[in-house]
Amino acid sequence: MMPPVRAPMPKIEFETYALANGLTVILHQDRSSPLVAVDLWYHVGSKDESPGRTGFAHLFEHLMFMGSRHAPYPAFDAIMESWGGHNNGTTSNDRTNYYEIGPRNLLETFLWLEADRLATLPDVITDEELERQRKVVQNERRQSYENRPYGASELAVPDAMYPAAHPYHWPTIGSHEDLEAATVADVRAFFDRFYRPSNASLVVAGDIDLSATRGLIDRFFGWQPARPRPDRPPAPAPVKLAADVARTLTDRVQLPRLRLAWHSPGLFAAGDAELDLAAHVLGGGKSSRLYRALVFDGRIAQDAFAYQGSLLLGSLFHVGATAKPDHGLPEISGRIEAELARFAEQGPTDDELERARNTHLADFYKGLDHLQTRADLLNHYHYLLGTPDGVDRDVERYRAATPASVRDAFARVLAGKRLTLETLPEAKTA
Amino acid sequence: MNDILSSVPSDIPSIMDEAPAVGPLPPVVVPPVNRFTLSNGLPVVTIRREVAPIVSAALMIRSGAGAEPSELAGVASLTSEMLDEGAGDRDALAFADALERLGADLWLGSGRDGSQLSVQAPRETFFDALDLAGDVLTRPRLTQPDWERVLADRRTGVVQRRDQPESVVNVVSDRLLFGDDHPYGHPVEGFTRTLERLSLDDIHDIHKAYWQPSNAFLVVAGTFDEPALRARLERALGPWTWHAPERKRVVPPLPKRPRLCIVDRPGAPQSVVRLVAPGVDRLSPDRPGLAMLNAVLGGSFTSRLNFNLREKHGYTYGAASSFSFMRHPGGFAARASVFAESTAPSVREMLAELAGLHERPVTAEEHAKARATLLMRVAEGLSTTGGIAATFGELGLYGLPLDEPNRFVAALEATTADDLRSLAARHVDPEAACIVIVGDRVAIEGPLRDLGLPAAVIRDPDGDAI
Numbered sequence: 088m089m090p091p092v093r094a095p096m097p098k099i100e101f102e103t104y105a106l107a108n109g110l111t112v113i114l115h116q117d118r119s120s121p122l123v124a125v126d127l128w129y130h131v132g133s134k135d136e137s138p139g140r141t142g143f144a145h146l147f148e149h150l151m152f153m154g155s156r157h158a159p160y161p162a163f164d165a166i167m168e169s170w171g172g173h174n175n176g177t178t179s180n181d182r183t184n185y186y187e188i189g190p191r192n193l194l195e196t197f198l199w200l201e202a203d204r205l206a207t208l209p210d211v212i213t214d215e216e217l218e219r220q221r222k223v224v225q226n227e228r229r230q231s232y233e234n235r236p237y238g239a240s241e242l243a244v245p246d247a248m249y250p251a252a253h254p255y256h257w258p259t260i261g262s263h264e265d266l267e268a269a270t271v272a273d274v275r276a277f278f279d280r281f282y283r284p285s286n287a288s289l290v291v292a293g294d295i296d297l298s299a300t301r302g303l304i305d306r307f308f309g310w311q312p313a314r315p316r317p318d319r320p321p322a323p324a325p326v327k328l329a330a331d332v333a334r335t336l337t338d339r340v341q342l343p344r345l346r347l348a349w350h351s352p353g354l355f356a357a358g359d360a361e362l363d364l365a366a367h368v369l370g371g372g373k374s375s376r377l378y379r380a381l382v383f384d385g386r387i388a389q390d391a392f393a394y395q396g397s398l399l400l401g402s403l404f405h406v407g408a409t410a411k412p413d414h415g416l417p418e419i420s421g422r423i424e425a426e427l428a429r430f431a432e433q434g435p436t437d438d439e440l441e442r443a444r445n446t447h448l449a450d451f452y453k454g455l456d457h458l459q460t461r462a463d464l465l466n467h468y469h470y471l472l473g474t475p476d477g478v479d480r481d482v483e484r485y486r487a488a489t490p491a492s493v494r495d496a497f498a499r500v501l502a503g504k505r506l507t508l509e510t511l512p513e514a515k516t517a
Numbered sequence: 518m519n520d521i522l523s524s525v526p527s528d529i530p531s532i533m534d535e536a537p538a539v540g541p542l543p544p545v546v547v548p549p550v551n552r553f554t555l556s557n558g559l560p561v562v563t564i565r566r567e568v569a570p571i572v573s574a575a576l577m578i579r580s581g582a583g584a585e586p587s588e589l590a591g592v593a594s595l596t597s598e599m600l601d602e603g604a605g606d607r608d609a610l611a612f613a614d615a616l617e618r619l620g621a622d623l624w625l626g627s628g629r630d631g632s633q634l635s636v637q638a639p640r641e642t643f644f645d646a647l648d649l650a651g652d653v654l655t656r657p658r659l660t661q662p663d664w665e666r667v668l669a670d671r672r673t674g675v676v677q678r679r680d681q682p683e684s685v686v687n688v689v690s691d692r693l694l695f696g697d698d699h700p701y702g703h704p705v706e707g708f709t710r711t712l713e714r715l716s717l718d719d720i721h722d723i724h725k726a727y728w729q730p731s732n733a734f735l736v737v738a739g740t741f742d743e744p745a746l747r748a749r750l751e752r753a754l755g756p757w758t759w760h761a762p763e764r765k766r767v768v769p770p771l772p773k774r775p776r777l778c779i780v781d782r783p784g785a786p787q788s789v790v791r792l793v794a795p796g797v798d799r800l801s802p803d804r805p806g807l808a809m810l811n812a813v814l815g816g817s818f819t820s821r822l823n824f825n826l827r828e829k830h831g832y833t834y835g836a837a838s839s840f841s842f843m844r845h846p847g848g849f850a851a852r853a854s855v856f857a858e859s860t861a862p863s864v865r866e867m868l869a870e871l872a873g874l875h876e877r878p879v880t881a882e883e884h885a886k887a888r889a890t891l892l893m894r895v896a897e898g899l900s901t902t903g904g905i906a907a908t909f910g911e912l913g914l915y916g917l918p919l920d921e922p923n924r925f926v927a928a929l930e931a932t933t934a935d936d937l938r939s940l941a942a943r944h945v946d947p948e949a950a951c952i953v954i955v956g957d958r959v960a961i962e963g964p965l966r967d968l969g970l971p972a973a974v975i976r977d978p979d980g981d982a983i
Binding site: 097117119120121122156157158161162164165166168169170171172173174188189190191192193195196199202203206207209210218219220221222223224225226227229230231233234235236278279282283294306307310311312314339340341342372373374379382383386389411412438441442443445446448449450452453455456457458 | 617670785
């Protein structure tokens with residue numbers, strides 16, 4: 088048997104170039120099915136929002152579907168769905184992506200729609216449209232966080248971990264108050280600042296003719312005027328908590344949950360891959376250390392988790408567990424402490440590291456099977472590394488990790504100050 | 518002063534004026550399949566796809582939670598989960614470790630109509646993962662200590678289900694629509710009271726009755742050498758032995774449904790709304806047309822339900838509908854999580870959209886959209902290794918011919934807008950819907966009464982009367 092870690096690396100073939108106006112283009116041909124995927128990244132996320140306007144990057148993403156000069160609302164969705172295409176967008180702290188997937192005969196339509204909204208969106212945006220999408224986003228917040236068990240604890244983490252002026256201090260979904268404060272003038276200013284060809288990268292993937300696709304991209308995007316990349320404030324200094332922070336929430340839940348968080352190295356920084364692997368050894372599967380200590384053997388918790396939440400300006404390393412009925416958080420906490428301390432001292436065994444690495448790489452390969460995932464990965468590498476050619480470099484980070492490097496990366500994280508966040512069941516009203 | 522608009526160019530070329538012409542939809546190409554039978558009678562289908570270096574296998578068992586006795590609800594899925602809690606030479610932890618070393622995912626579970634063992638692994642380790650799957654099928658340990666642990670976790674999980682309004686609305690609406698004696702009337706995970714009755718003997722019984730090659734179908738998709746695959750399948754799964762087929766369950770008629778049911782969730786910021794009504798089965802000739810009709814009603818972003826509730830009114834992040842095409846007639850459901858204050862208007866609009874399929878029949882544009890949407894959904898389903906395994910696995914689950922995807926495509930192409938209108942007349946009835954809402958009773962009950970709805974039946978999160 089040849090373990091995945093030593094198997095030949097899969098490739099994502101691509102070609103890349105830039106238009107004169109600064110738009111980066113990446114083409115990836117895959118003729119295994121008659122589909123195309125268009126994946127357009129704008130290098131703006133919730134980290135670029137202004138105080139008092141949290142959640143704006145994501146609200147703006149919704150407004151991108153509210154029509155443009157030549158494709159008035161609801162043409163964006165209506166045209167592509169009438170031909171069997173579909174689309175979505177997502178906003179993170181660091182970037183916003185928009186993608187369309189559909190039959191190959193829709194490629195020209197996808198590009199025209201994306202080009203028209205990049206060129207003309209501020210023409211048509213109105214108070215009514217802003218108001219409608221504001222309500223949709225507020226319902227998204229309720230559905231994804233407020234009416235979901237332990238959702239409130241997710242919103243509390245960035246608030247506790249980052250100082251008020253830091254771009255990661257607020258969640259991507261924003262606050263109701265800030266969402267309500269947003270105006271059409273904000274929309275125009277945000278568009279003007281960040282939605283520029285020079286601040287975007289376009290991947291076209293799938294059943295495409297490369298030369299014809301270059302021609303289409305040139306036709307719809309090539310005429311758009313060049314504008315400089317947006318000014319950005321210098322990256323903030325890495326954050327350190329001055330002291331441990333403890334918070335307690337109540338929620339509509341049956342069982343208490345403990346969450347711990349530490350600051351950790353940013354995406355692709357030294358130690359980031361090691362912490363992914365450490366998280367797997369601690370909380371990734373049935374015989375992971377925390378699952379085994381708390382759930383499998385200990386039977387004091389219903390679940391246990393660990394993950395490295397990798398972001399551009401700095402990451403958070405998360406650990407947590409949900410208590411079983413008749414067990415409490417102090418007991419959970421003591422057991423977690425012991426496991427973390429042991430891991431920081433001893434690191435993973437060779438076998439644990441091998442399992443974590445094989446699992447990670449196998450998951451990576453599985454992702455490569457999906458056209459839009461591949462398209463998004465090319466954009467991801469372009470954004471982070473300045474080139475879409477990132478598969479080898481990414482995989483090499485995991486291949487190079489050793490038990491000592493995983494131990495050291497984890498020990499550095501654990502030595503920092505931490506957030507301890509308890510979610511307790513609401514008191515039952517009689 | 519107009520500099521804020523400076524980002525919109527003043528001279529836009531004429532190629533932007535009109536939407537580009539769209540050529541014909543590409544044909545949906547169903548990949549060729551190989552079919553053979555192992556020495557123990559297990560039918561196998563293989564399909565090649567060589568984009569990523571992975572292989573997916575789906576072993577479908579034609580019995581799931583719908584086949585278990587209602588009073589033992591949860592036993593089918595617990596049996597599935599127990600099978601990899603130690604198998605062959607390995608205990609539960611050693612088994613999990615062996616999978617991780619291979620970078621293999623092995624998933625076991627049950628749905629209503631079937632149970633499943635899925636394996637996905639890199640090409641280099643897939644055959645070794647197959648050997649582990651073979652141990653699961655032929656030599657599961659099923660020990661008492663593992664059973665006690667798995668059952669305790671399940672019992673806690675069923676308690677936690679009350680925290681999740683989407684899960685609660687599923688449990689309660691299935692009970693009301695199908696009734697407690699129906700195969701689909703209880704949740705797959707069971708109830709606290711049914712889990713209390715279960716013992717390891719029940720797991721052994723269900724294992725013997727369900728998990729056998731006479732009741733199974735295997736699909737393998739991805740990158741592999743076919744002769745080597747056949748040899749390794751025979752080695753890994755050949756020893757799996759055949760028993761008598763399992764007994765079929767009796768399917769009672771559906772009970773009378775209440776018009777309105779509320780599960781109280783005090784202070785909830787949203788109401789989770791579900792309208793349920795009887796649907797059709799997987800073999801119904803109406804299935805392609807109903808799938809298209811649903812794309813118009815609530816099965817696409819621009820569907821009537823989503824456009825009304827999300828885009829026009831801003832009541833919700835999304836509204837949708839679906840038919841469940843199952844072994845026995847399944848349900849129709851329309852769903853949305855809505856701002857608590859918008860609960861009654863949301864119900865009003867959802868009912869209006871069901872009635873609207875009669876008052877404003879499906880247009881030519883909607884028909885064209887539904888056709889293209891469903892055709893491309895087939896193409897997308899066949900565009901990943903896991904999707905191919907799932908597509909053909911579902912055919913095996915329901916005993917359908919392997920050219921069913923082609924037949925489905927042909928039926929989509931042949932279904933007219935008139936067909937959709939007549940399907941709407943036969944299958945969509947707002948008066949037949951039972952409205953189930955998980956929300957803040959104090960806040961929503963009055964406005965719902967003002968809509969003219971009868972008094973609500975009140976249920977707890979398990980669907981029991983209070």
